[in-house]
Amino acid sequence: MSGSPEKFVIEPERYEFSAGPMHHFELLRRDFFKLLGAGIAVFTMAKDAGAMQETAPARGFHSEELPKEINAWLHIGEDGGVTAFTGKVEIGQNIRTSLAQTVADELRVPFESVRMVTADTALTPFDFGTVGSRSMPTMSPQLRRVAAAARDLLVGVAAKEWNVPPEGLKAAEAKVSDPASGRSLRYAELARGKTLAQNLPAEDPVTPPTEWTVAGKSVPKVNGRAFVTGRNQYTPDLRPAGLLYGKVLRPPSFDATIISYDDTAAKAMPGVVVVRDGDFVGAAAPSERGAQKALDAIRVQWKEVPQISSREIFSYLKKNAADKTDDRYPKQSGSMEEGLSRAAHRLVAAYTISFIAHAPLEARAAVAEWADGKLTVWTGTQRPFAVRDELASVFHIPESSVRVIVPDMGSAYGGKHTSDAALEAARLARAAGHPVRVFWTREEEFTWAYFRPAGVIEIKSGIASDGKLTAWEFHNYNSGMSAIETPYVVANRRIEFHPVPFNMRQGSYRGLAATANVFARETHMDALARAAQIDPLEFRLKNISEPRLRAVFEAGAKSFGWPRKKTQEGHGFGLGGGTEKGGYVATFVEVAVDRASGAVRVVRVATAYECGAIVNPDGLRNQVIGAIIQGMGGALFEAIEFENGRITNPHFASYRVPRFRDVPEIEAVLIDRKDIPSAGAGETPMLGIAPAIGNAIFDATGVRLNGLPLAPNGVKV
Amino acid sequence: MAGSGDASLPDFAVQGEMIAMPIELEVNGKRYPVHYDPDTPLLYVLRDELGLTGTKYGCGEGQCGACTVLIGGAPRRSCQIPASAAGKPITTIEGLEKEGQLHAVQQAFLDAGAFQCAYCTPGIIMSSVGLLKVNANPSSAEIVQFLQGNICRCGAHPRIIEAIHQAARAMQGSGR
Numbered sequence: 001m002s003g004s005p006e007k008f009v010i011e012p013e014r015y016e017f018s019a020g021p022m023h024h025f026e027l028l029r030r031d032f033f034k035l036l037g038a039g040i041a042v043f044t045m046a047k048d049a050g051a052m053q054e055t056a057p058a059r060g061f062h063s064e065e066l067p068k069e070i071n072a073w074l075h076i077g078e079d080g081g082v083t084a085f086t087g088k089v090e091i092g093q094n095i096r097t098s099l100a101q102t103v104a105d106e107l108r109v110p111f112e113s114v115r116m117v118t119a120d121t122a123l124t125p126f127d128f129g130t131v132g133s134r135s136m137p138t139m140s141p142q143l144r145r146v147a148a149a150a151r152d153l154l155v156g157v158a159a160k161e162w163n164v165p166p167e168g169l170k171a172a173e174a175k176v177s178d179p180a181s182g183r184s185l186r187y188a189e190l191a192r193g194k195t196l197a198q199n200l201p202a203e204d205p206v207t208p209p210t211e212w213t214v215a216g217k218s219v220p221k222v223n224g225r226a227f228v229t230g231r232n233q234y235t236p237d238l239r240p241a242g243l244l245y246g247k248v249l250r251p252p253s254f255d256a257t258i259i260s261y262d263d264t265a266a267k268a269m270p271g272v273v274v275v276r277d278g279d280f281v282g283a284a285a286p287s288e289r290g291a292q293k294a295l296d297a298i299r300v301q302w303k304e305v306p307q308i309s310s311r312e313i314f315s316y317l318k319k320n321a322a323d324k325t326d327d328r329y330p331k332q333s334g335s336m337e338e339g340l341s342r343a344a345h346r347l348v349a350a351y352t353i354s355f356i357a358h359a360p361l362e363a364r365a366a367v368a369e370w371a372d373g374k375l376t377v378w379t380g381t382q383r384p385f386a387v388r389d390e391l392a393s394v395f396h397i398p399e400s401s402v403r404v405i406v407p408d409m410g411s412a413y414g415g416k417h418t419s420d421a422a423l424e425a426a427r428l429a430r431a432a433g434h435p436v437r438v439f440w441t442r443e444e445e446f447t448w449a450y451f452r453p454a455g456v457i458e459i460k461s462g463i464a465s466d467g468k469l470t471a472w473e474f475h476n477y478n479s480g481m482s483a484i485e486t487p488y489v490v491a492n493r494r495i496e497f498h499p500v501p502f503n504m505r506q507g508s509y510r511g512l513a514a515t516a517n518v519f520a521r522e523t524h525m526d527a528l529a530r531a532a533q534i535d536p537l538e539f540r541l542k543n544i545s546e547p548r549l550r551a552v553f554e555a556g557a558k559s560f561g562w563p564r565k566k567t568q569e570g571h572g573f574g575l576g577g578g579t580e581k582g583g584y585v586a587t588f589v590e591v592a593v594d595r596a597s598g599a600v601r602v603v604r605v606a607t608a609y610e611c612g613a614i615v616n617p618d619g620l621r622n623q624v625i626g627a628i629i630q631g632m633g634g635a636l637f638e639a640i641e642f643e644n645g646r647i648t649n650p651h652f653a654s655y656r657v658p659r660f661r662d663v664p665e666i667e668a669v670l671i672d673r674k675d676i677p678s679a680g681a682g683e684t685p686m687l688g689i690a691p692a693i694g695n696a697i698f699d700a701t702g703v704r705l706n707g708l709p710l711a712p713n714g715v716k717v
Numbered sequence: 718m719a720g721s722g723d724a725s726l727p728d729f730a731v732q733g734e735m736i737a738m739p740i741e742l743e744v745n746g747k748r749y750p751v752h753y754d755p756d757t758p759l760l761y762v763l764r765d766e767l768g769l770t771g772t773k774y775g776c777g778e779g780q781c782g783a784c785t786v787l788i789g790g791a792p793r794r795s796c797q798i799p800a801s802a803a804g805k806p807i808t809t810i811e812g813l814e815k816e817g818q819l820h821a822v823q824q825a826f827l828d829a830g831a832f833q834c835a836y837c838t839p840g841i842i843m844s845s846v847g848l849l850k851v852n853a854n855p856s857s858a859e860i861v862q863f864l865q866g867n868i869c870r871c872g873a874h875p876r877i878i879e880a881i882h883q884a885a886r887a888m889q890g891s892g893r
Contacts, residue, residue, distance in 0.1 A: 015754035019752055075768065089833060091833065092832075092833035092836075092871050093833070094833070111787060212808065219832060220827070220830065221832075224827050224830070225819070225827060227832055227835035227838055228819065228823040228826045228827050228832075228835075228838060228842060229771070229811070229813070229819070229823060230769075230770070230771015230772070230809070230811050230839045231764070231771065231811075231815055233770065234773075234836060236770075236774065237764075237770035238774075239765075239768060239770070243833075286764060287753065287757075287761070288761060289754065289757055289761065300776030352893070358868060360834075360870060361773070361775045361781065361783055361834070361836045361868060361870050362773070362775075362836045363774075364835070408834075409834060410773070410834050410835075411833070411834035411836065411870060411871055414872070439774070441777060442775070442776035442777060442780075443782075451764075457793060458865075478836060509834025579743065588872075600749070611775075613890050620828060622830060622873065623833075624877060625872060626833055626871045626872030626873060627872065628871030628872065629874060630871070630872045632869065651776070651778055651780065652776050652778065652781055652868065653778065653780050653781035657866060657868060658871065658874075659867075660861040660864045660865050660874055660878075661861055661862075661865055663861075663872075663874040663875065710883070
């Protein structure tokens with residue numbers, strides 16, 4: 001990137017990008033035992049390559065493609081230790097722990113004996129990315145199948161040893177036993193002295209959730225001690241020998257280009273390497289300050305181009321929508337005219353969504369090292385294989401010459417799909433002949449990362465006198481398609497997504513556009529309920545046919561105590577909910593609005609969440625509550641402001657994120673559906689909080705707020 | 718010790734990045750000569766020169782608390798203090814564990830699962846240790862007030878508050 005001038009059309013769901021090339025399986029396999037020692041290695045092929053492609057359920061807009069051949073492997077060592085491999089990354093969502101539980105459960109070994117190797121393009125199976133809440137629904141079954149295949153193989157080895165048929169043998173508690181004779185052999189004993197590698201088909205069925213023993217329980221985070229002692233090494237903490245610190249000269253505004261350049265003084269500094277490559281300018285030095293001093297000594301003039309400001313963004317989006325709607329949406333059924341004509345109440349309203357930043361506390365970082373024409377990069381990214389491919393392409397080297405390793409990350413929230421810091425570090429390292437670290441400053445992170453897309457949403461609707469929806473028309477400009485479809489029953493509807501060609505970097509964010517679409521829809525539903533004088537919960541339940549959605553609304557209401565009588569001046573109650581990516585959420589909120597100052601305080605939240613069979617209840621609770629707290633920021637006060645290609649609030653002092661004082665009392669009700677495969681939980685729990693707060697503010701004050709953030713400067717009552 | 722932040726300290730002769738006379742810092746009970754420019758913020762000296770990377774860069778502006786260390790027992794933002802001005806002994810997250818025994822606050826964070834990505838955790842633990850030094854049994858409101866300058870983006874706040882209560886109980890129980 002680095003101020004790349006080309007415009008691009010929004011990629012509403014960045015995880016649509018087509019999958020990268022195959023992993024280098026033969027190479028890996030030769031090295032497998034060298035790396036892990038003797039034992040038993042099991043490789044499984046996707047059971048059904050077609051089914052593994054995850055082409056979207058009905059709608060076709062997730063074309064996540066998993067590799068078609070071998071897609072999972074694990075190793076059982078001579079000490080009985082199990083090493084399982086996944087391309088997923090740990091970003092605090094606790095995936096290392098949940099997936100280790102899954103493997104332990106299926107292999108019938110203690111949780112402590114499983115080690116997960118994550119996100120290393122040289123060691124782990126190809127993975128599309130840790131995106132779109134896919135880890136649980138796709139990675140978990142993949143690992144279960146390889147673990148089940150390994151279990152069968154161990155049983156087979158024991159059967160051969162005892163010269164008995166395998167059918168009568170049993171695998172449990174890290175050993176294979178023969179009930180007929182009372183003999184047993186530990187997995188460690190079965191693996192001893194072997195270098196046995198087998199390709200096995202991935203077979204169903206795997207253990208159903210009702211029979212889980214390790215999964216389904218709260219286990220503490222793997223390696224938790226390293227996190228409270230400061231020993232865990234995030235990317236910026238890596239210090240390979242000879243490390244230099246890199247800095248990149250940023251343009252004064254987006255799309256600015258260099259018109260004059262003089263780096264004589266910088267190049268004269270001892271130990272400093274300066275690189276200019278097109279509009280990329282960077283320096284590496286033995287200290288971060290040294291690199292900054294070098295950049296400060298470069299004389300450069302930029303040509304800037306006039307750009308729009310955040311004040312006019314919404315009218316810009318409306319005016320500049322592409323002529324053609326995205327053909328994955330529109331969706332239309334019935335007739336809006338007929339629906340509206342049958343309505344007793346009609347409502348037209350527009351909603352706005354501001355750009356917001358992910359602001360992970362660990363800003364983008366990478367450490368790059370070249371050796372013998374091969375490149376190794378440690379970097380915080382959610383898509384290590386995509387970063388590998390980009391590095392290979394940018395540096396004109398084969399993918400096999402690039403290794404990308406992702407250390408556990410100071411999180412991402414959908415904001416680290418790109419390879420920016422990796423490219424920068426690799427470019428500087430190539431020139432320096434030393435490993436180079438690039439670690440973005442907070443201001444760089446706010447300015448040069450990408451944003452959750454801004455948007456305008458327009459809704460036209462009608463309800464009959466009995467409170468049933470008769471018409472629903474929904475237009476989303478720019479913010480994206482996730483959860484654009486209404487989960488409420490309505491025969492006459494028209495739903496359209498209008499992309500807007502735009503030059504600001506915008507992309508994925510936790511929950512994607514679902515936050516915007518659910519905010520608009522649930523705010524609108526609340527206004528409809530008020531118009532018809534029906535309780536907002538009752539109104540939703542009247543229009544829901546999906547039992548899972550109904551269940552979370554009912555569970556949330558019970559926990560919160562809905563309906564509530566107002567007992568305190570300035571207090572109000574609201575709700576909001578929805579479904580996306582196999583998760584169902586309903587959130588209930590009490591707010592207090594100070595009449596004099598207009599300040600909004602969220603007093604209490606109760607939220608119900610259901611995502612199928614729960615793998616780790618404690619981890620899930622942490623995710624759900626975390627999503628509520630993070631969602632409060634975008635709901636109430638977060639907004640990126642910009643003027644003429646510059647971000648004007650690129651600091652935590654001017655971009656307000658939730659802090660301790662903002663955090664209400666939060667109750668999370670988790671519904672465990674052991675009859676339904678596990679879906680993800682990183683994103684969908686965030687969807688209900690913004691509309692619930694907005695609807696509670698209306699309840700408290702009579703002021704209807706239709707824009708996110710709702711009240712950056714309080715509510716004018 | 719040298720580098721006490723005393724204004725009467727002699728000017729160091731600076732030639733490029735070479736400092737003629739290094740300052741000295743006491744960190745986690747150990748004395749280190751420091752060769753970085755003495756006006757370099759303490760954070761960079763700890764991380765890049767001394768290799769104590771448990772202390773994190775979050776914003777470099779004193780706004781997020783990720784770089785919090787104890788200086789003379791009080792929590793300070795190490796990104797805002799020149800190394801030469803530290804003045805008193807410094808404790809970082811690496812210095813809390815004693816002979817394999819976690820500090821009560823570390824143990825409580827672990828027991829309460831009071832983190833997700835945990836990037837903010839060292840800074841919040843150091844702030845909390847500082848809080849418990851001056852207020853052995855803080856109320857939830859006092860904890861919230863004290864941690865207002867620490868950002869946690871994952872939303873572990875309720876568990877962090879609970880962990881600090883747990884640590885306070887444990888420390889009172891053990892008489893620490």
